[in-house]
Amino acid sequence: MTDATCPSGRSGRCGAAEIPPNVGTVPYGGAVDEMVLVPARGDDPPEPPDHGGAARPPVPPRPPLGPALSPSRAADFMTCPLLYRFRVIDRLPEPPTTATARGTLVHAALERLFDLPAAGRTREAARALVMPEWERLAAAEPELAALFPDEAELASWLKSATAIIDAYFTLEDPRRLEPAERECYVETTLDSGLRLRGYIDRLDVAPGGDIRIVDYKTGRAPREAYEASALFQMKFYALVIWRLRGQVPRLLQLMYLAEGEVLRYSPDESDLLATERKVAALWKAIERARDAGDWRPRPSKLCDWCNHKALCPEFGGTPPPLPEPALPGAGMVRTT
């Protein structure tokens, strides 16, 4: 891989001006054919092919799936067990906000950008994707369109999304990249039976085979004291890729687009073994909480952004009765 991390060593964060060209003279390329990718959504096996009118062979029963965990839900439990419960066990709806919708739109536009031939991946081309992607998203999810009471608010919000796209171009040049995968669903099962899964925004594979995992963020970059928790998600993905391919990713790259910051980390096997132990311990804690029905609130500054504050005992609320039976092993929603 011709990419370079920040001069500080295995990890570092760089502002736009400090970031070296991310590819050098050789574009990333190559497929990841050997990577085990499973169907993007849902757990059902694909339909067997139609055999020209003959009776279809019976689909063999699939063994029951084990419990699963995504990095987002793992982070929820670490932040606040009650928040995890609200999201995973109660499955309480969370309406979109202008901030989450902006993240969705920016991710969609950046994903589409790489559909274009390399030379055409300009800032102008990316800007031109914003409106059609918004129209597509709003048509698919009317709740998004309802966020904007009038055209002026929508226009202002679209401008803010376009500004993030512009900022992306200060961090890297997509004309010099050829991602191996985008919005890539990955899943692996640990020896314990716990499935780890999630979506990776972008996977780059260098000609020499080095792997880079890239995640786009549209929110604020964490302060240095919180970098470790930001990197947990990336190490989680790195662990999954390692288990799938037998290769430790060379670089984990978190791109805080709005602030023009990149957090990079080069993991090694001991990092990923530690992540596996952490995930296993976390899952045991989740199982204990589930078995005891004890999902304690853990108040923090993040409560200000919690959708379920009104139901939280810390703020005078009462959680709904636990559904029966609780959903053992539930743990996966779209990672964000």
Ligand code: SF4
């Ligand atoms: S308000 Fe805070 S303590 Fe309560 S569920 Fe949400 S994150 Fe947890």
